[in-house]
Amino acid sequence: MKRILVGNIAEIAEKRSRVVKIGSIEIAMFKLSGGAIKAIENRCPHKAGKLSEGIVCDHHVFCPLHDWKIDLHDGQVQAPDDGCVASFEVEVDEHNGDMWLHIADESILAS
């Protein structure tokens, strides 16, 4: 397991997303209304759409390609579609707003 500094919360607008690339994996970092940060793989399980470009509603994102709805808490695709996106733990430094991503070594290697 690695803990990687990926930027500062000020770099992401609310209800928007920014992308970080770690090795060969692309991760979308979302800021929800209220400031919570969520991280999931930037790849819809349907047709590999860039989830970072989707519209964010509460803790869900809608894939820009075919409108699949994904829960940002756990990466679960919402009914009636089915599937799951890898989600990652994010640690935010309360003092300076730095975001640290927790990521298993094998998930960097696997993709």
Add this chain to the structure above:
Amino acid sequence: MKKKVVLIGNGMAGVSCIEQLLKLSPNLYDITIFGSEPHPNYNRILLSSVLAGDADMNDIVINDWSWYEENHITLHTGQTVSKIDTNRKLVRTDGGISVPYDELIIATGSLPFMLPLPGADKEGVIAFRDIKDCETMIETAKKYKKAVVIGGGLLGLEAARGLLNLNMEVSVVHIHEYVMERQLDQTASAMLRAELERQGMNFLLKKNTDSILGKKRVTGVRFTDGVEVDADLVVMAVGIRPNIALAKNSGIEINRGIVVNDFLETSVPNIYAVGECVEHRGVAYGLVAPLYEQGAVLAKRLAGIETGGYHGSVVSTKLKVSGVDVFSAGAYADGPDTRAVRVQDDFEGIYKKAVIKDGKVIGAVLFGDISDGSRLFAMIRNGEDVTGKEKEVLLGEGGGKAKSGVDLVAAMSDDEIVCGCNGVSKGAIVQAIQEKGCSSINDIKACTKASGSCGGCKPLVGDVLTYVLGADGVKSVKEGICGCTTLGRDEVVEAIRSMRLTTSKEVMNVLEWSNTEGCSKCRPALNYYLGMVWPEEHEDERESRFVNERNHANIQKDGTYSVVPRMYGGVTTPKDLKKIAEIAEKYEVPLVKVTGGQRIDLLGVKKEDLPGMWADLDMPSGYAYGKTLRTVKTCVGSTFCRFGTQDSIGMGIQLEKRFERLNTPAKVKMAVSGCPRNCAEATIKDFGVVAIDGGWELHVGGNGGTKLRGTDLLCKVKTEEEVLEWSGAYLQYYRETGKYNERTSEWLERVGLDTVKAALESKEDRLALVERIEKTLDLMKDPWKEIIEKQELRKTFEPMDTQAAQTIL
């Protein structure tokens, strides 16, 4: 200790039986499943969608690996059961696994029937049965061109359509004169063939295949009449036969299929069989609905719940080929003792036939419009007496239709399948309504997936809803602008005006949205309505814009973007062209294309390159991506053309400069033609201008895309100033009354041409509208420039820098 149930065959029939068993009594059995394919359970009937490119492999998986785990099912894939020891109650696989059973279900399905032709073993000769066959076709299409499909039945035509989609040249060989002769009568068959020929399919009818030609790989097919055709791929789709080898070797009674009684019991105690491997009352089925029905009966039997048994199925067929609607059910052929009601409309390409015998509908064929399919199918199954109202069966009689739909639902048993694609029974839908509070077709879709795939059963799902809840209980009458609200467009806009709401958040709060932050449908719509009503007060909500309007470029399927610079009226200069060419080279743009709207499209640009490219171009955005004015297409007009009566280029440029960047409910396309020859095709545009001697005709509400619609003539005017005045008033009226995402063609049909004419009739009204549109237009800025200049916008186009700092946890 729990009893052990073993299922041989990981296909739709067996697994659906297990699913039902788990619902009925989840903890009764230890379950083991063997499957010879290396996949989890998938929807075989949707393989044609995979081939057609409408779905990928993942889309058609019914139960993924985790389902097996969650239900504690032991799954052995890639294992073929080679022996059943009926004395010791054991099954053995070719991989050496041996498992005891208390109850055994055989669901080995069917095998494609391969014609025993000379050369049938050559490379490139395949069936169309499983994922592997699909993969072979997709791979072959990358290297080869010519495909021959042997068999003009349902499966053959679906395979052929898939191969056409893969850009192969496809010939369908059929032994009969008519394709799908087992499901269609001659009229419907001929209509189907004509449509498929139009799509590019070639037919070789009344042909018997003699041999497959070639050395190692197939190169052609020879027929018994001596004719030969070239082929790089031969797909045999002549039929299926029940896969009974295992049962036969184990001493279980077989005939054409594994013989079962009404409780799906074979001749050997504790061994059952379901699906396509089964022969029940002399019939072996090759379609999906019967196997669900069989599975439901067997599941009850195994769960120890009383069941009346399985009494055979009436089957219906739907061809899953895009752009062709075909339905067939029951005894569709005419006989000496049958009479039929027929509707044939060559103009719409519609054919309907209901076959009636002894006062009952016994079969039906539909082509072109299959909306009556589920209703007719229910009538056939229920054997309702239609004596004296035979014509109403097809033609309907003032409301009689809907009533009879509900009556038919009432007569259906709970096991009957409503949605064939997803295997959802009437009982499951009724349960979703009663226990989970579903009250609309969308609820049912979300809850059970019924009507979620091909959508053909929507009317029947609606009937089930009406049957359970009564006509007043069904939420279909009033649909809100999205699932978050029951309010329609007009109510929302009225609330925005009267309560002076200026942000989406306020609208959703005040109007009590069920999802606090809305959804992907309402958020962009609210953002548009707010901007339309309050152009100055409302701040555009970037986070509510679709990706294209947020990034000001058109996202492509691989996540790259396309860039279209503004080129007013389609007029450019050598200098601009050189600049565009140099920039295309600098950024290694993979594809440069001229668009349908007379612009240059640079495709395949990486997101992080967009701002740099825009800066280098130093041209305004061509807005080829938004709900806004796209382009004004022009012909040469009097500038050069010997027929031109007016300066169409000049007029087009004026219009484009005036209305560029305008937010509209949906995209708006314009054109200006310099004479009535109309080379700019102005009469299929949202707003089209055609020059006539001494004036201009103004045309509105055209569409050349999804649904072709010629424009209506709004009026004729004399001067260019009048063209600008009328076009501004028209566009603003559309902005103020259109639904988000509603093109002018749909809008005009909804509100009516006379309404629009009346709204624009007086000069005073027109000028008021023009004043409002100008107020909006004055506030618009070029988005590319804005992004280049504002650092905080520009940086969102780049990935965040990951810092070197990291720790090992």
